[in-house]
Amino acid sequence: YTGNASIADMQTHVKFLRLRMKNPKFYAAKASIDSIYPGMTIGVGTGSTVDELIPQLPSDCRYVASSIRTGQSLNAHNLTVLEFNEVDKIDVYIDGADAIYPSFVLLKGGGGAMTREKILATFADKFIVIADGTKWGQDFKNIACPVEVIDFTRSHVARQIRAMGAHCEYRSGFKTDQGHVILDVYGFDLGQPNQLELSIKKIPGVIDSGLFALRRPECILIADNDQVKKIDKDSDH
Ligand code: DER
Secondary structure, three states: OOOOOOHHHHHHHHHHHHHHOOOHHHHHHHHHHHHOOOOOEEEEOOOHHHHHHHHHOOOOOEEEEOOHHHHHHHHHOOOEEEOHHHOOOEEEEEEOOOEEOOOOOEEOOOOOOHHHHHHHHHHEEEEEEEEEHHHEOOOOOOOOEEEEEOHHHHHHHHHHHHHOOOEEEEOOOOOOOOOOEEEEEEOOOOOOHHHHHHHHHHOOOEEEEOEEOOOOOOEEEEEEOOEEEEEEOOOOO
């Protein structure tokens, strides 16, 4: 800037620099806004990527939150929030993920909200995942598949999971929005993910898991810095 630059020019430049300094999650979230049209009912996920999304959401839509945390944040941004029971349909559901396999199978639930997230995703016409580049790939040995369990049954569920060749860690001190506990499971064989999801859900005491195989997203938006790659379900990727 020369001495002739106006305050307004400098403010614009500072705004631009601030935008550039945002993390990739911000850009992935921003790209999802293209799928939102006035009057739509939008399901909103939970997590740090969704935290980047909420301030960018338009005010001419209605929103259904996947967690108490997300509901509070939507309210704080003066957006119209409805209960899931009040809506007939969800046009688009937008959420982050902990791991995204090229088959579009997801691991979610690091934040413990996966049961409601899966319900909203399953109910939605379109499911969009927003994430930074670290979430995409094949090798996620250190990422848990969380399983929400009625506390009364947790040791029994853990035994069943061990019998499936995996091991569990009890997420100590954590309760879900439904008041249940979480077992973080490592070592599941993901070779047949649809079957695995059903097998987990069939264990008495299990509410649901963070394995999203039966409901895979239609579209994934992956950001590396400010570059966002859009990957559609039926594309060659
Ligand atoms: O806990 C969850 O299911 C979140 O949606 C998670 O999958 C993504 O969290 P992040 O946006 O904080 O990485």
